[in-house]
Amino acid sequence: MLSKRIIPCLDVRNGKTTKGIRFKENVDIGDPVDMGRYYYHEGADEIVFYDITASNEGRDIMIDVVSRVAETIFIPFSVGGGIRSLEDMRKVLLAGAEKVSVNSAAVKDPEIISRGAESFGSQCIVLGMDVKRVTPSAAIPSGYEMVINGGRTDTGLDALAWAKRAEALGAGEICLNSIDADGTQDGYELTLTALISENVSIPVIASGGAGSIDHIYEVLTKGRADAALVASIVHYNTFSIREIKDALHARGVKVRMRW
Amino acid sequence: MIAIIDYKAGNLRSVERALRGLGFACRVTHNRDEILTADRVVFPGVGAAGRAMADLRDLGLDRVLSQVLEEGKPFLGICLGAQIILERSEEDHAACLGLMAGEARSFPVPLTSPDHGRLKIPHMGWNGVTHVRKHPVMKGIGSEDEFYFVHAYFPAPASEDHVIGTTDYGIRFPSVIGRRNLIAVQFHPEKSGRPGLNLLKTFCEWDGNHAE
Secondary structure (H helix, E strand, C coil): CCCEEEEEEEEEEECCCCCCCCCCEEECCCCHHHHHHHHHHHCCCCCCEEEECCHHHHHHHHHHEEEHHHCCCCCCEEECCCCHHHHHHHHHHHCCCCCEEHHHHHCCCHHHHHHHHHHHHHHHEEEEEEECCCCCCCCCCCCCCEEEEECCCCCCCCCEHHHHHHHHHCEEEEEEEECCCCCCCCCEEEEEEEHHHCCCCCCCEEECCCHHHHHHHHHHHCCCCCCCEEHHHHHHCCCCCHHHHHHHHHHHCCCCCCC | EEEEECCCCCCCHHHHHHHHHHCEEEEEECHHHHHHCCEEEECCCCHHHHHHHHHHHCCCCCHHHHHHHHHHCCEEECCHHHHHCCCCEHHHEEECCCCCCEEEEEEECCCCCCCCEEECEEEEEECCCCCCCCCHHCCCCCCCCCCEEEEEEEECCCCCEEEEEEECCCEEEEEEEEEEEEEEECEEHHHHHHHHHHHHHHHCCCCCCCCC
């Protein structure tokens, strides 16, 4: 059987990670390549690099980061943030990323999903979804609405309907972030995660809210997620990936234990 | 020199980077002479069988690959490269290279398991390999080692004798197959961390002999 994946997410701005990371032995490493290598050796099953650079010059720096990461780690990694066109996708994939994720750009122009899937294969195209809880309505029957621009802009789109549409357009995977849970460390949004995961046939990566190993256990079981994105919980060394995996394994979740 | 066969099928640079990282000289090429003079051949691939076969034929590589195999050079198929070495694929109903008897099949739908309910297709992520036959390239690979898979079709050799390893995902499917100097893996060793790199290394050191 497939193992559940533990995926650290690194935010990168102008070629540097934004969260100084406190490792036990090594304080505040800001280089995404070094951090990628660290998590690779720690047992990460995949790594997400999220580019929050605003400028165009910064984007070229990111491509260089991607190339150096690709020479360093031999597990899949994806790159998201600011992917707006087929050309953006091509650059990132050619530089060595396994997958690209599109978020706001796909809401504005859903065809970018199908064009990306046709050009590079569905397995390369991850749909990033930022979702917030709302009162169910005729327009948003699931009670979960898509938001974009880092949660600042409502779209009026029902998150479940959007997930199904994106799957039909050729998205190969969904990275599902709950705006309500993000940054709280109070646990993943289990209801949302299970709702999306049970209604699409592509894998769902749960994101937002991990504060304990219990949270990760719950989203991979009750939440029916295929993978859990982790950020602060590993960056601040609350738990190492090894500790997370040992605990999940002990509780009967199949995870990759040798690397 | 190791030739990595270039036929526009996906990202070949990850294979190249992994082999270079291990210290092996290699070249991504579709040049017939370069392929025929190489010591060994890696045949990767991502994408659809029909398109891949059309591209291979356009480049004249279908016959070149048969020749490589006949000459006894070590030959490693990866992912789509483990499927289109067979005679045909259910994907696109494509006629394939026929380097081994058998066909690439799709997973049955719906795919379910007693413990996990409905399973998603494609099979994407980390999974193990159960060894059913010894093979020099698989030495050093343990039963707990996992590999990275992304696929909706799998290789089904006509002869059980050609199945070296299997993987469980709703069904038990062949994930490592081989015959004489040919070995092929459904997963991506270049994306599978240390066990994958070990496999690439043992392939690069293999003389191509394998008692069946």
